[in-house]
Amino acid sequence: MKYLRLKPGRFIQRLCSTLILEERITIASAAALNLLVLASLKIRLAWDIFGLNILIILVIFGVASFHRHVGRTWMQFFRDWYVPIFLFVIFLENRRLVPLINPHDQDTLLIGIDRLFFLGRDPTLLMERITCPALSEFLQLGYTSFYFLPLVLCVIIYFKQGDRTGFHIAASSILAGFYLSYLGYYLTPAIGPRFTLDHVQTVPLSGMFLFDALRSTLDQVEGLMRDCCPSGHTAISLLSALLAGRYAPRFFPAACIWSATIVFSSVYLRYHYVVDLMAGAALGCLVYRFAPGIAARLILKGNS
Secondary structure (H helix, E strand, C coil): HHHCCCCCHHHHHHHHHHCCCCHHHHHHHHHHHHHHHHHCCCCCCCCHHHHHHHHHHHHHHHHHHHHHHHHHHHHHHHHHHCCCCHHHHHHHHHHHHHHHHHHCCHHHHHHHHHHCCCCCCHHHHHHHCCCCHHHHHHHHHHHHCCHHHHHHHHHHHHHHHHHHHHHHHHHHHHHHHHHHHHHHHHHHCCCCHHHHHHCCCCCCCCCCCCCCHHHHHHHHHHCCCCCCCCCCHHHHHHHHHHHHHCCCHHHHHHHHHHHHHHHHHHHHHHCCHHHHHHHHHHHHHHHHHHHHHCCCCCCHHHHH
């Protein structure tokens, strides 16, 4: 009740001071999407997503407020790990919002850039020279394991090393990378070569055991996403490997191999153009360059 006696500005400041950095980043991302909806004058067509983002923000504030009053150890643990639920929800929102806000797909431009780099050829067609069921199976497993790479890194930092500050720096940096890649989809919406270049591919992709099940599951969960550029798989995989070098050195070699597998698979499996990977790598490096330092200062300020 004491919050209600504060002036609005002071009330918001006090309320925000209870948030951990990952929660603040998620609130900022949900608010940014709502601002895009408002700016595009499409709120009548996306009122449910707009309301869902408001609900996400309210839930985060509610969780932080509840923890402040309860003060239990288990609640702190919950707050450290629950935010990725909203990450996935916001990702799925892009399926409707991207074509609604920017209906101009950029696949033709991205294909043209790839052909410029590869002397008039499409990288996915060049990959047909090494296509085989065993490799396709392995790379589909690697591509599908994408979310586990940053998760394993955070688990190692949190549990094995017990570095709570390092965990929050790494987790907030990874979240920032995800959300920035989502915003990039609105600048260069694209559905990818598996749709746009399917008619020119001469060798179909096939696996051995789990290939078809994994591929169809991803298709059903994501639907027709315009999430190619920048490549979030590249940005987050590279960022996770770089963060592993800083906060989990023993995991670094495995993270590099895992990351390289994911990046290579994204073109081999025809999910991405090569230019998507370049944009994703640039984003991952930029986030690594700035996010950990900013996160460390904000965490230090919040603890003071």
